[in-house]
Amino acid sequence: MIEVVERSRCISCDLCIQVCPTRVFDRDDDGIPVIARPDSCQTCFQCEAYCPADALFVAPLVAAVPSDSRFRDIEELTTTGMLGGYRRELGWGHGRSLGARTAVGPEFPG
């Protein structure tokens, strides 16, 4: 479930508001997305994949985590590399090579 919108990183591009399939976000008076409908979040990671500023974090659990969870600790998410991790794997973002180009899985057991 979406847990973090990091205001200091957000560039107010509205992409997350647009790409979210379930309309979780609204825009606040400063132009920053707010998690308006958390119940609608389906944990699909699309907002995070599209965020060009690595300002969003989707925890891997479908239920909300406690406020003191490490999934809400922006410092820990940054230092562990979890923030922006999905984009890195997809190769989305300037100067990266696309993950799809090397996405060759193992041969399946017979």
Added chain:
Amino acid sequence: MIRSEHAGEDAAAWSHALLSADVLVVGGGPAGTWAAIKAAQAGADVVLVDKGRCGSSGATASVGTGIWYVEDEPELREAAMASREALGGHLADRGWMARVLDETYARMDELARVQRYPFPVDAHGRQIRDDLQGPEYMRRQRIRVQRLGVRILDHTPALELLVDADGVVSGARVLDRPAGQVLSIAAGAVVLAAGGCAFQSKTLGCDVNTGDGALLAVEAGAELSGMEFSSAYAIAPAGTSLTKTAYYSWATFYRADGSVLEGAGSTRGRSVIARTLLTERVYARLDRSTPDVQQAMRKGQPNFFLVFDRLGIDPFADMFEITLLAEGTVRGTGGVRITGDDCSTSVPGLYAAGDTATRELICGGFTGGGSHNAAWAASSGSWAGHAAAAFASWRGGRPDQPWPAGYAGLRPMCAPTLTYREVIAQVQSAVLPYDHNYMRHANKLIPALDALHQTWEAVRDGLTGAGEDLFRAREAAAMTAHGRWMFHAALQRTETRGMHKRLDYPQQDPAQQFRLLTGGLDDIWTRPEAGSRASAVPGGLAA
């Protein structure tokens, strides 16, 4: 070009703005985007509406998927077709399989050349085209659709179809969610590519897949086929939405005390897992993989590991708790019955594609993975889009004064008595349990179907909503109807075939080697499809 105007005298107070197009495509996943591309290329002006957002919504956008792509060599094609026939219960059709293999081959070539999808390359410099990364695929599909001049309306669920006096589908009413406004879109033909139904079980990306396409189609008079093939469940780490099952081929399954769960497996042993989960926790570990395989897994499906890494679990070394999440007709094969090679339905002006349509034609009663569904989406979407454009052109001008075909969730007969959330909770409690839908038995199916019928009556009599809640009410109605069609058909098929497993009828019955049609809203019916036995493969009976 698309015209926009205001229809002042519309009887329905909640509908004003009118859009007009040759072809309306409902749904912006792989099937809907291919439909829009082929309709636009045929010269139609096209509107595409998506409940979520075309390019990031639905069953494909959030995942990686194999695709049933087979090189154009007769022996390989023959083997690909033959390998599926027994699994699917001999209900597939060789002619459709061959057409889909051809079409998929052509569309993946187009995807590489025009959308410039970055397929990986093998040691000989040849592109490997049997696997797709969902986010990359759908992002490029959206751009292609936009470049062809298709008008995309995101966050705009279809509420109901519009039908003219002759019963020809003539557009739809849709909800512009951000504006909270209902629009009527008049169209010469409609392609339903709105996905299947996973009952908001939290299977990855599928909360939007609530069976809307089937409900819209049946309200307009269409038939369904194969609704009993709707018992797919995917393995996921407990508490997550990660329903990516392929890598469990390398898993061992365990009980809480660390002992091996005998007979459990990712494919043939999944029902052992389901049965055990009814009374105790089940764990998995991908401990049958070698370091080379593990490395390739990370390359192949990065978002599989995204979840494990975030949870701090090493899936190769640690035992982790798993669950099974319902995938209904998303990974099942039932859906709107196709009546022509062009993906037409029994209703003129209405075409069905992707998971909204039955996939029995290419895989009978079993898919196993996303590969066949992905090939079907690209193929059926392309055919439906092309045919819808031709139909709209043949039909000529825009229909006038079509009437809306929907009722449940939109036009209650009495004062509202329940909320959409209550309806969804009732539907989920009837459809999701493993001992209702996975391991089927009349003892459980009959009471569950009775409960669903009661929910349907309550929906029809007293469910609607305003603003966002209007489409939520329709989603709830669609899921209720879907559950009823599934369980009605499941009770009628008194045998075990494909994914449909009846504990009270554990054998495949040669006398039931036919496709089963379903339909109706208040009163549900089923009947064998005439001729479907003849179109099945000779020799199937003996297998």
